[in-house]
Amino acid sequence: MEKTYSFFMPTVNLMGPGTFNQAGERMKSLNCKKALIVTDKGIKDLGMADELKEVIKKEGLEAVVYADTAPNPTDKNVAEGEKMFKDENCDIVVSLGGGSSHDCGKGVRIVASNGGNIRDYEGLDQSEKADVPMIAINTTAGTASEMTRFCIITDTERKIKMAIVDWRTTPDVSINDPLTMMKKPPQLTAATGMDALTHAVEGYVSVDHTPVTDAVALKAIRLISENLRTAVANGDDFEARDNMAYAQFLAGMAFNNAGLGFVHAMAHQLGGFYDLPHGVCNAILLPHVESFNLIASPERFKNIAEAMGENVEGLSDREAAEVALEAIKTLSVDIGIPEGLEELGVKEKDVQIMAENAMKDVCSLANPRKAKLEDIVEIFKGAI
DSSP, X not given: OOOOOOOOOOSEEEESTTGGGGHHHHHHHTTOOEEEEEOOHXXXXXXXXXXXXXXXXTTTOEEEEEOOOOSSOBHHHHHHHHHHHHHTTOOEEEEEESHHHHHHHHHHHHHHHHOSOGGGGOEESOOOOOOSOEEEEEOSSSOOGGGOSXXXXXXXXXXXXXXXXXXXXXXXXXXXOGGGGTTOOHHHHHHHHHHXXXXXXXXXXXXXXXXHHHXXXXXXXXXXXXXXXXXXXXXXXXXXXXXXXXXXXXXXHHHHHHOOOHHHHHHHHHHHHHOOOHHHHHHHHHHHHHHHHGGGOHHHHHHHHHHTTOOOTTOOHHHHHHHHHHHHHHHHHHTTOOSSGGGGTOOGGGHHHHHHHHHHSGGGGGOSSOOOHHHHHHHHHHHO
């Protein structure tokens, strides 16, 4: 029996300068009257939430703002946002920001539609409906959460990140306007850019990859390799910002449908346990996990090396795969990513419990090489 494929992404995807200003029109097209804008304090302080309210008001519609989303959004954030959604009689969620805002917005959407607590929806396709529409407006080039079915929320009691993978969390409309990304600081640009690279690499080597995800993953890897250094060095470079917005979207298309792997399964534990920045955790873990995975499909890593602009002519697949790992490490160093988890305060005494939780993370299912608990423990230790 031949393998069948599924493919998930928003119904409408707007890209390019000025698309931010179409949010009100899209809200009206969904027959909605009052939005809950889910964002964070940084975006609010920049005035972007107020700008969005004005865009919505121009269409004769209303909006209120929930701006308490944490960098690693929590079950408490979702509960607060969902309460505000109901108290204010909202009928649509509009997330504004990076992955944190989008994930929180998705959590609000799923609970507002189905009831209960966000913890009820951990795992794969646990919801029953998505009655509440959603528009996701992206301001960083990294997570692709504005267009995926992935929703990552920290369970504050268990101190773990819950992976909610559900096609009903996928926003109805995604907006990627590079003009909203121009002033992001170098550190954030670097971290989110490496998050996008991780999405593309994990999606490409996933056991569930397809011809469609292969194509977009390799294109994303190429664009990131060509533009991330420039975006970090000069945040006002429009071409680099535009290409990174495109790259992270393509990487989202890849992993949203091919899945991820142990880089994300492990990074989720670091985020839940230590409240660390997700993109930085991914960047540090990526070469370590893929070194473990390399023997599963060296020819795929050879293709990654070529996509990163490396000359692998005359090399065996195995030798070329090592070149890919070195290219990833070099990119991380060039843009200022810490070289080890120890710099982030990670302690070896916590590795065992984090490894145990990583083995249970739904993202681990698509990893190209089967792993035992002791393998994940060793990878964590090697990355410290």
